[in-house]
Amino acid sequence: MIEYLPRSKQHTELYVTQYGIEACSHGHYHGPAVRDYYLLHYIVDGEGIFEVGGTRYELRKGQGFLICPDVVTYYEADSTNPWTYCWFGFDGQLAESLLKQAGLTMDHPILHYDRDDSIYQYFTFMNESKGYHKARETRLTGLLYSLLSLLVEFGPAMTTYEHKESRAAIYVEKVKDFVETNFAQKITIEHIAQFIGLNRSYLCSLFQLQMSTSIQDYLIRYRIQRACEMMGNAELTIGDISRSVGYQDPLLFSKIFKKVMGASPKLYRSEARKI
Incomplete structure (x- = not known):
């Protein structure tokens, strides 16, 4: 069966x-x-x-x-x-x-x-x-x-190296989960490190090694990704979207959005509506 x-x-x-x-x-x-x-x-x-x-x-x-x-x-x-x-x-x-x-x-x-x-x-x-x-x-x-x-x-006993690799993968998933759950809040790397219970510098090094990007860059790109998903909602202003992904300053949001996406939020939304 x-x-x-x-x-x-x-x-x-x-x-x-x-x-x-x-x-x-x-x-x-x-x-x-x-x-x-x-x-x-x-x-x-x-x-x-x-x-x-x-x-x-x-x-x-x-x-x-x-x-x-x-x-x-x-x-x-x-x-x-x-x-x-x-x-x-x-x-x-x-x-x-x-x-x-x-x-x-x-x-x-x-x-x-x-x-x-x-x-x-x-x-x-x-x-x-x-x-x-x-x-x-x-x-x-x-x-x-x-x-x-x-x-x-x-199961078989892991080597020290295998144990470290396994724990590293778990910590990385915890970072990603924290970001994806709290991206709309005013969070910092220190907040993430405290939540996971690791030294900030150690966690940053571990994440960089596993993901080939920094925690800060991961957070920024995740926020911008979510912002792009919200662009299709005509009821939301750029300011609404900015605050919804953790940026209280719409000007800062626009600057970061343009750096990541290569276009301002306004232009991105306009082009997306043409598709």
């Missing part, structure tokens, strides 16, 4: 796209093909093979494999002892960093977990969540977080 789920508009940081289970027939295969989300398979019984990037893995009960977005993969059930697997499709801003903490990446796609049947139980819980009506999406997201926390807890 398989259930497909609509993309979450509420839980953009992490959400379930589908889940399912299948007792495969002898030699059943899928691919070569790509996905546009993460897909984690866990083998409940039997055996099979998984191929990615020119490498072939022979897998059995208690193991699993991760399919990353836009990566060509192929997998096939054993001809004599075909596998039964359950799977979890998911995506979101935190998906990659959480998987890295669990030791699962495009270069290391194999899962090892034979402690108990907890992973299969999460599939069961997801299926049982059909009984939820108003809160099912939140329930599924919570179960996905719990599943990934299990994999992180009992």
Whole structure:
């Protein structure tokens, strides 16, 4: 069985796209093909093979494999002892960093977990969540977080470098989330650093390294991007838009807008209406 789920508009940081289970027939295969989300398979019984990037893995009960977005993969059930697997499709801003903490990446796609049947139980819980009506999406997201926390807890120990890289990705997402939530306010880099709990200079260096731009430039460009989106609303004046994206001084807003977009807000709006 398989259930497909609509993309979450509420839980953009992490959400379930589908889940399912299948007792495969002898030699059943899928691919070569790509996905546009993460897909984690866990083998409940039997055996099979998984191929990615020119490498072939022979897998059995208690193991699993991760399919990353836009990566060509192929997998096939054993001809004599075909596998039964359950799977979890998911995506979101935190998906990659959480998987890295669990030791699962495009270069290391194999899962090892034979402690108990907890992973299969999460599939069961997801299926049982059909009984939820108003809160099912939140329930599924919570179960996905719990599943990934299990994999992180009992996954391979990360090297110091991998741990730093994973934490850096999380901090960058927190900066982006803070900016996207509070861009209309009078925020500073110091405010962001205090919110995240890191030294201002360290956070700025970390963000620059990960994003190849400064936090200040990211904030400016995000504000201007949102301003451009508001230009189509004829009821808003340039001053209204300026204040709505965090600039109390319309003249300063116009100066920054022109620097980023190459045209004044008035000219940009005029040209946009011609399209």
